[in-house]
Amino acid sequence: DAGVTQSPTHLIKTRGQQVTLRCSPKSGHDTVSWYQQALGQGPQFIFQYYEEEERQRGNFPDRFSGHQFPNYSSELNVNALLLGDSALYLCASSSPTTMPGPNTEAFFGQGTRLTVV
């Protein structure tokens, strides 16, 4: 059973460019969340997708957008990249549920390490 898979694993972009990161959730999961983890920090919630719609969003600017496809896979798009966007981007999937709870484990992919130069 494949876990959460993300691509690419590493990426180098130039300031002002746009980037698309991809995520395939764990089999049987329909909810995908994206997190940004800067060096030395904990992951920060960007947004969550469920039933192909953005269900909740964290404190990130509109430059960060996403999409979920009918097969539950997801993309994270970042426009007009800034140096401060350099981070590990983590995708997490979870089993069908209405909200997090004690039994709602989020499974993380290995992440995409984005470097903006």
Next chain:
Amino acid sequence: RKEVEQDPGPFNVPEGATVAFNCTYSNSASQSFFWYRQDCRKEPKLLMSVYSSGNEDGRFTAQLNRASQYISLLIRDSKLSDSATYLCVVTPTSGTYKYIFGTGTRLKVLA
């Protein structure tokens, strides 16, 4: 004040030692609590959920103190393989779907 706070460490302990980490959270209505483990340059993985009555999994014990708004993780008989960053995770009030992470506590177990 951060929503979830942890001592970043590092905690350097010898093999076989017992070590404890605390994590405080600011929202008294927080719902669920977890400890995740993250190895260097890897993804976070669930170590254990934290229940109100406290729970144990082998050498690991987690406690929740709602009155003081903190959770703790105790590791007994530390192994070299326990070296990692331990992330405290809290879910806020009902109606929200995000996990709030602390900055993590680094643990180094020394031979």
